[in-house]
Amino acid sequence: MKAAVLDQSDFSIRIEQIAIPVPKRGEVLIKIKAASLNHHELWTLKEKKQYGDFRIVPGAAGDVVELGADCDKTWLGKKVVINPSRNWGSSKSVYGSDFEILGYPHNGTFAEFVAIEEQYVYEIPSHLSYEEAAALPLAGLTAYRALFTKGELNRKSKILITGIGGGVALWALFFALKMDAKVYVTSGKDDKIKRARQAGASGGVNYKNENWKNELADQADNFDLILDGAAGEGFEILLHLVKSGGRIVNFGRTAGLFPAVNPKLLFSKQITIVGTTMGSDDEFRSMLYYILYHKLRPLIDSVYELDQIQAAFKRMEDSEQFGKIILRI
Template structure:
């Protein structure tokens, strides 16, 4: 079968012929129809992600059709269109992942940038009926990460004021769509006026350019006093100002850290205002199912920036070099 393989550090993604996997008992073989890229994939190609090993078939997001089952007990899945939960070993707790947790797309787990993948039958869910394969393939990592951040950790509810920092990437756009569907009033930041305008067209109430010296003050005024929930995936020096625009009892939820670490914070502001600062990552299989139900209920359609054929994976991931995309980058397979 054809697969996209990363052979080593600073090497381009290339198409290779590799063996088609055979599903073991408890697994199914999925013929992938589409996959999507995440910032994680970009970091892997840069050699800046834990546990990198080569060669690697990267990719964590995928959707397709079950074509084979490893045991007769799971043969009822054959012919069904599915989306793949993107990790292994979350564990029993919904509060946090186990020590055995890992996201697919690095050895020993084959990723989704391939024509076929064998996965545990417990890691597949039916494709939302209102979405095509390309749309469905955008959901696993970015969709689940933001669903957990917004609802499980951030406890967002109707009429909450929500701030999404750095809108434009997959997680930021999903967060915007989810929060609006839940009846929240949403504000955004970006370094791009074009991305702020696109967010406004999707339903954001207002947006501020984070390159402005007074971006936090602008947001505080626009929101009428601050935010109940703030979602952030950058950290860095700007994180300190989030404390000032978080309402008493508010929640700041973060994942990633593209702008650095958390700076020194004024603890008095945090405890006096009962502000919660919460870390998160991906989500449990049960949350994956809840996310798909939420998407189906609200008929949410993921925003796709561009669709590439599988053979152009290197071209697609290079678009991430300057973060110019708005929404997800998708690879069509077959």
């Protein structure tokens, strides 16, 4: 089968022919139809960590074509999506010591086939295509936990989502709108703000504008909840924009490290800052049900063939996407 393999010599991804995996006891073999790109694997390439050879990328959808011993026979032939959050553990508040994101050490889904434990396989919501379903796992799960578990989103809350255009941010927008939340966004590109407003956002500002804090304050005053996937130098501004007693949930660092902040902003405003990543098995099931119940669909930015993987990553690195970048396999 064809698979994308990380070359440790120069941290590039190349396409190779490797053996089709044989499902072990309790595993199913899935013929992958589509897989999604996430910043998780982009950071792996950029930071050049010595993980060893593996096929990265967790989000994928396909058909169950073979079963290992002791698997439920009804899975055979079903259209499925994979939960990439493995070995979460028993705690609801944080993952355990054995937690891993699909891709290392277990091979990920930039390949024609993948073998995975039955417990991480779920039926695709019936209204979604393979490409749409591939956009769900990592981004949808991260957004769901950030909003509902960590963010404690209430109906009709006023929230800010930074960096609109990425998969997590867009899922958070769609999820929050179904709670009648009033959603505002930031982006470095005006066209992305325009598209977010067309999708239901109440407003937004370009964070490259010198006075973007004041522009946003004029639009919305302050926020009950802020979801941030960027961190970086702009993070301190979020402390000004969140209301007293409000909450900031961070799930990423596309803009770099946190700046030095005035601690008086934290204790005088009684701000809660929470970190989150991925989610539990229960949250994955709840996320799928939420999407099915509301018949939500992701925005697909673009679809590439597996052989075009370098171009797909380049589009993500350049922040050109509005929605998920998908590989058709």
